[in-house]
Amino acid sequence: MIPGFTFEGKQIAIEDGDTVLGALLRNGFEVDNRCRAGACQACLLRSDQSVPKVSQAGVDDLLIERGAFLSCQASAKDVISVERLGNEAIPRSQAFLSKRQWVADDVIVLTLEAPDWQAAPGRFVRLIHPSGVGRPYSLAAAAWEDPSLLQFHVRFIASGEMSGLLATVPVGERFEVEGPFGKCFYRSQDGNEPILLIGSGTGLAPLYGIVTDALNQGHRGPIHLYHGAATSSRLYYRDELSELGMRFPNFRYAATAEKEVTGCDRQGSPLQWALADHADLEGFKVYACGHPDLVRAAKKQCFLAGANLKDISADPFVAA
Numbered sequence: 001m002i003p004g005f006t007f008e009g010k011q012i013a014i015e016d017g018d019t020v021l022g023a024l025l026r027n028g029f030e031v032d033n034r035c036r037a038g039a040c041q042a043c044l045l046r047s048d049q050s051v052p053k054v055s056q057a058g059v060d061d062l063l064i065e066r067g068a069f070l071s072c073q074a075s076a077k078d079v080i081s082v083e084r085l086g087n088e089a090i091p092r093s094q095a096f097l098s099k100r101q102w103v104a105d106d107v108i109v110l111t112l113e114a115p116d117w118q119a120a121p122g123r124f125v126r127l128i129h130p131s132g133v134g135r136p137y138s139l140a141a142a143a144w145e146d147p148s149l150l151q152f153h154v155r156f157i158a159s160g161e162m163s164g165l166l167a168t169v170p171v172g173e174r175f176e177v178e179g180p181f182g183k184c185f186y187r188s189q190d191g192n193e194p195i196l197l198i199g200s201g202t203g204l205a206p207l208y209g210i211v212t213d214a215l216n217q218g219h220r221g222p223i224h225l226y227h228g229a230a231t232s233s234r235l236y237y238r239d240e241l242s243e244l245g246m247r248f249p250n251f252r253y254a255a256t257a258e259k260e261v262t263g264c265d266r267q268g269s270p271l272q273w274a275l276a277d278h279a280d281l282e283g284f285k286v287y288a289c290g291h292p293d294l295v296r297a298a299k300k301q302c303f304l305a306g307a308n309l310k311d312i313s314a315d316p317f318v319a320a
Contacts, residue, residue, distance in 0.1 A: 121209025125179035140205035153205035203290020228270035
């Protein structure tokens with residue numbers, strides 16, 4: 001081991017290849033963390049010194065101004081001093097479960113009420129149960145709904161600690177909400193540009209929020225949403241998306257499935273069909289959400305198709 005950085009006044013020895021989070025955990029410090037891939041932002045710490053830019057990707061600008069960075073993404077050899085992010089830096093609200101609806105065999109839509117809450121649809125929060133179990137979820141409520149209503153699309157996994165809890169707790173159960181986080185949201189100054197949204201599974205959650213926000217703010221350019229799942233039976237929100245298409249002539253929705261395709265659904269991935277329909281993405285605002293493999297491929301292939309990197313917003317759903 002070699003001397004590394006200081007953490008709250010204590011010198012932390014590091015090993016080659018260590019991240020800040022890895023070094024702290026190995027030295028016996030408790031630091032909240034979940035995905036360790038930079039997606040959930042549970043491991044945020046701060047520094048008054050410079051930190052690697054990659055460790056601030058996707059972090060809210062206000063938090064960056066306070067020195068926040070993702071400790072799981074920062075190389076330990078590239079930081080000097082580190083400390084915890086104060087509780088006052090991240091907004092926290094109380095919420096209670098008001099509705100639970102199964103919309104597919106493995107997808108639950110949860111509605112929570114949080115007085116005085118307001119955040120842009122598409123961003124994500126950390127939902128924390130009083131037992132301490134927590135998980136990040138994207139804000140999926142339609143923009144024209146009451147802003148104090150938080151809606152999440154939860155993929156149910158039988159062995160999943162959080163999804164199992166959310167599938168069974170009684171209506172009225174109280175939770176804590178931290179955030180919002182992330183930069184995956186609609187920006188009103190982009191009102192004329194074409195928008196392309198690509199998602200898989202419950203990656204539809206932030207995309208649905210973004211679409212409704214854009215339409216609610218009078219977006220004038222075309223909006224194309226491609227949503228995919230393993231099978232047609234796992235696709236959901238068809239009625240809601242079809243209704244949007246009838247109300248707003250500039251919105252188009254395409255459903256895709258890898259296998260067991262029924263009706264008018266297209267066989268293949270949403271990325272495959274999005275690029276088949278839009279070979280030239282110059283000038284597009286692109287949003288990609290869902291499985292990490294899809295999101296990584298979408299960022300690369302949409303860039304190669306002409307989209308500017310600064311115009312590509314991504315939200316990979318990484319397992320805890």
